Amino acid sequence: MTDTVLKVVNLTVKIPTRQGVLRPVDKLSLEIAKGKILGVVGESGAGKSMTGNAVIGLLDPPAHISGGEIWLNGKRIDTLTREPMRAVRGKQIGMVFQDPLTSLNPLLPIGDQLTETMLEHLDISASEAEKRAIAALEEVGIPGAAERIKSYPHEFSGGMRQRVVIALALCAEPSLVVADEPTTALDVSVQAQIIALLKRLCAERGTAIMLITHDMGVIAETADDVAVMYAGRMAELGPVRDVLTRPTHPYTQGLMASTPLAAKGGKRLNQIPGAMPRLTELPAGCAFHPRCPIAKDKCRADPAPTLGAGDGRAACWFAGEAGP
Amino acid sequence: MLAFAIRRAFQSLIVLLVVGLVAFSMFNFVGDPIDSMLGQERTGADIERLRTQLGLDQPFPVQYYRFLESAVQGNFGISYRLGRPVSKIIAERLPATLELAMVSAVLAIVFGVALGVFTAIRRNGWAANTVMTLSLIGVSLPTFLIGILLIYLFAVELGWLPSFGRGDVVDLGWWRTGFLTQSGLKALVLPAITLGLYQMTLIMRLVRSEMLEVLRQDYIRFARARGLRDRSVYFRHALKNTLVPVITVTGMQLGSIIAFAIITETVFQWPGVGLLFINAIRFVDIPVMAAYLMLISVMFVIINFIVDMLYFAIDPRLRVDRTGSAQK
Amino acid sequence: MSQETKGQNHQPATSPGETSQAGNRLTRAWSRAAGSDFIWSFKRSPVAVVSFLVALGLVLGAVLAPLFAPHNPFDPATLNLMNGFSSPMQPNAFTGEVFWLGTDDQGRDVFSTILYGMRISLFVGFAAVAFAMVLGVTLGLIAGYVGGWIGAVIMRIADVQLTFPGILVAMLIFGIAKGFTPLEQRDEMAIWVLIIAIGLSEWVQFARVVRGATMVEKGKEYVQAARLNGRGAGGIMIRHILPNVLGPVLVIATISLALAIIAEATLSFLGVGAPPTQPSLGTLIRIGQGYLFSGEWWILLFPSVTLLALALSVNLLGDWLRDVLNPRLR
Numbered sequence: 001m002t003d004t005v006l007k008v009v010n011l012t013v014k015i016p017t018r019q020g021v022l023r024p025v026d027k028l029s030l031e032i033a034k035g036k037i038l039g040v041v042g043e044s045g046a047g048k049s050m051t052g053n054a055v056i057g058l059l060d061p062p063a064h065i066s067g068g069e070i071w072l073n074g075k076r077i078d079t080l081t082r083e084p085m086r087a088v089r090g091k092q093i094g095m096v097f098q099d100p101l102t103s104l105n106p107l108l109p110i111g112d113q114l115t116e117t118m119l120e121h122l123d124i125s126a127s128e129a130e131k132r133a134i135a136a137l138e139e140v141g142i143p144g145a146a147e148r149i150k151s152y153p154h155e156f157s158g159g160m161r162q163r164v165v166i167a168l169a170l171c172a173e174p175s176l177v178v179a180d181e182p183t184t185a186l187d188v189s190v191q192a193q194i195i196a197l198l199k200r201l202c203a204e205r206g207t208a209i210m211l212i213t214h215d216m217g218v219i220a221e222t223a224d225d226v227a228v229m230y231a232g233r234m235a236e237l238g239p240v241r242d243v244l245t246r247p248t249h250p251y252t253q254g255l256m257a258s259t260p261l262a263a264k265g266g267k268r269l270n271q272i273p274g275a276m277p278r279l280t281e282l283p284a285g286c287a288f289h290p291r292c293p294i295a296k297d298k299c300r301a302d303p304a305p306t307l308g309a310g311d312g313r314a315a316c317w318f319a320g321e322a323g324p
Numbered sequence: 325m326l327a328f329a330i331r332r333a334f335q336s337l338i339v340l341l342v343v344g345l346v347a348f349s350m351f352n353f354v355g356d357p358i359d360s361m362l363g364q365e366r367t368g369a370d371i372e373r374l375r376t377q378l379g380l381d382q383p384f385p386v387q388y389y390r391f392l393e394s395a396v397q398g399n400f401g402i403s404y405r406l407g408r409p410v411s412k413i414i415a416e417r418l419p420a421t422l423e424l425a426m427v428s429a430v431l432a433i434v435f436g437v438a439l440g441v442f443t444a445i446r447r448n449g450w451a452a453n454t455v456m457t458l459s460l461i462g463v464s465l466p467t468f469l470i471g472i473l474l475i476y477l478f479a480v481e482l483g484w485l486p487s488f489g490r491g492d493v494v495d496l497g498w499w500r501t502g503f504l505t506q507s508g509l510k511a512l513v514l515p516a517i518t519l520g521l522y523q524m525t526l527i528m529r530l531v532r533s534e535m536l537e538v539l540r541q542d543y544i545r546f547a548r549a550r551g552l553r554d555r556s557v558y559f560r561h562a563l564k565n566t567l568v569p570v571i572t573v574t575g576m577q578l579g580s581i582i583a584f585a586i587i588t589e590t591v592f593q594w595p596g597v598g599l600l601f602i603n604a605i606r607f608v609d610i611p612v613m614a615a616y617l618m619l620i621s622v623m624f625v626i627i628n629f630i631v632d633m634l635y636f637a638i639d640p641r642l643r644v645d646r647t648g649s650a651q652k
Numbered sequence: 653m654s655q656e657t658k659g660q661n662h663q664p665a666t667s668p669g670e671t672s673q674a675g676n677r678l679t680r681a682w683s684r685a686a687g688s689d690f691i692w693s694f695k696r697s698p699v700a701v702v703s704f705l706v707a708l709g710l711v712l713g714a715v716l717a718p719l720f721a722p723h724n725p726f727d728p729a730t731l732n733l734m735n736g737f738s739s740p741m742q743p744n745a746f747t748g749e750v751f752w753l754g755t756d757d758q759g760r761d762v763f764s765t766i767l768y769g770m771r772i773s774l775f776v777g778f779a780a781v782a783f784a785m786v787l788g789v790t791l792g793l794i795a796g797y798v799g800g801w802i803g804a805v806i807m808r809i810a811d812v813q814l815t816f817p818g819i820l821v822a823m824l825i826f827g828i829a830k831g832f833t834p835l836e837q838r839d840e841m842a843i844w845v846l847i848i849a850i851g852l853s854e855w856v857q858f859a860r861v862v863r864g865a866t867m868v869e870k871g872k873e874y875v876q877a878a879r880l881n882g883r884g885a886g887g888i889m890i891r892h893i894l895p896n897v898l899g900p901v902l903v904i905a906t907i908s909l910a911l912a913i914i915a916e917a918t919l920s921f922l923g924v925g926a927p928p929t930q931p932s933l934g935t936l937i938r939i940g941q942g943y944l945f946s947g948e949w950w951i952l953l954f955p956s957v958t959l960l961a962l963a964l965s966v967n968l969l970g971d972w973l974r975d976v977l978n979p980r981l982r
Binding site: 339342343350460463465466467468469472475476480576579580583584586591601602605606608610613617620621624625 | 812815817819820827828830831910914917918922923937941944945956959960963967968
Binding site: 056058086087088089090091094095097099102103104105106107108116117120121152154165168169172 | 541542543545546547548549550551552553554556560561564565638639640641
């Protein structure tokens, strides 16, 4: 437990709207140990990105954390005020966004964006920062880094820009990186490179990664643990090998059956009937029950048990009862 | 960049030629210049002589060319009303207008940008909302009413500031300035506010909406995620990205300030070219009107040209692909 | 609104009874827009409701001025010089008559001059916008549909004109037109010259929006179909393309009305608009400004407040209309 980097306990995010209060994240708990990679998967709207944003303290109002705790390296950060939280961002938590084309300020040379981040968080001189900026770019595989720190974002390809973004996320040597769909906007051919790069750099530094994605393939290749989210709640959490090969939550089972990864030997891909309900119209009981093949009366009446870190693997009354 | 500059310069030249054509047509078709110049006592020989002298017997393109030639040399003929060379009258009065316009422009830009950024950052604060509501009234308020209101408050009721004229001026060669005397500076206050207020409101509203747009962008989120301070996020990252549209409109507003000076100068009896122009319209003093038109267009064209060049300084994307300018 | 009308335009119109069908289509589109979202969001916006009521009240006051005004300020027979400079609500020192908003130097009731002045302001405003609209929409349709060098010339002129502030263009046109008018008719013609000057200074916005929409619609299948059916260019423009641009045109017209009212007031205030014999609100303010220092504040204040109320209410209404009908038109 001592080397736990991130610990989230019963995190709830609320958005007050005209149709009532929405809970895009509902009593979510997870943990990431030093140097480990936690994959967070789920459909769009399942609350993955909202969780990431809550961790770095950048929820867009009116969304806000209404309950639970977030601990980083043994320090509670969800209660921090603006200024101390700003100092945590970038310094202790790095962030990689989905679209590298829009993540970089188009009017500033990439070198300036790197040095401003380092000067903000590290006690170094401007010339030292520039040296480190070049080193950082070299590390992420930008050829001719010494010249290219003067280049503007539009002079790089999408894959190259995501490398720059990774350099930016890591330049102040954070202990955690939140990567929100880091490869979704990229060409398939460069996705694997970027994931490999991220994995290698974090392994070298012992940086933990919270990898948010909807791509099961990426999770299978990269993550140590995987968290499956459904309608704001944790459906299943466990070591990646277990979850992928022997899923116990009916949703994860459906998810795996619909992924080419699991469909071996020319088996047809399955699909889960229906669609994830909108947050405005969550059903009573377990949110998954209308689509669940093994739903019983209990599921329609009571919400599924909340999954705490270290508890059982699946948030389901009948976990493991239906075979994959 | 050079190709772009040349193309823009060429376009500016076309605008000037078109405006020149309008000015020239005013000379030739509005009223009869011979009538205007000779008055009642004239003979056929006089008319013929003047006709040749003015080149009115030449074909149209030749006349137009001659007009442009003399316009470039600053020769716009004699004012019908004042009986003196137009270029002289304008040269005398131009400093008054330029000083007023300059001070107003600085006021409008400084306060417009500052308030725009402020209202964007504190989007839901009461101060920002108050400023926004006031600005809505400001946009609907005709300039001359603002002037009258200010005169009533500060000149009539409080008696702090003069309500008309330029105060004492100092001659610096051909430039007569009001900046160097206390009364000159005092006289400048109300007209400058009147003239700058409307432009300030426009700039403020524009900066605000552009800021709000930019603050939604991913790179601002990313800048925050990197833990940069608010000051850096707002000014280094956000404000700079709003500058291209802001500069476009501000440039146009600067041109407008010179045109709107007509109204302010009338309200405050400010002895500039605007007052001259409005009197020229009332008395159909064509040479003054034409000269003012040319003068204003040259200023507009120069401002527009500078604005275009500023884009290059700000946005590196334009330096590479020239098609970038077509996106707007 | 353009979204809603589009669907109906896909029906290929048959030749007999076309006109009534086109008419129907317009009324149907209108009633659909008016019946649902339009009225709904109007009722939900207090600013819009208040603005509308203020504007409506002012327009009614102007139109029905002869009914409301205590006397006709331009009929010398009803004037009594002894009533000059009466304060508002105070009995006049000589005649004992009471004037709500006081009187000016010649004993004209300020309330009446405002009502009659507003008539001129509104007439010039509406007429100028109508003129600008007809001109701008026509030229925009031609530039968008016909294109070619005609379209290029039209848009080039629009660009050059757009470089200059509208008020300056209006002043210049006013000055030139004045030069063409014989001296003795200048006062008489001033109102019409004003309308043309302001109208010509505002056509560009209409033309640009209509041209843009026309170029989009022109490429759509139903227009191609109409063309294959042998429909002429004029018919296609009026029957198919025009209904699609009505929404934005309405928005621009409202905003232009506010601009035109302010432009008219400004020109008249500067002494290059409505003459003292036919004073608009701007002329009244110009006259009132002379009494700023001598204490007869009412001669200046009431016309100014009226102008402000008129300009502000129309402006707010235009803003609201833009947000409802076409949020992109900013």
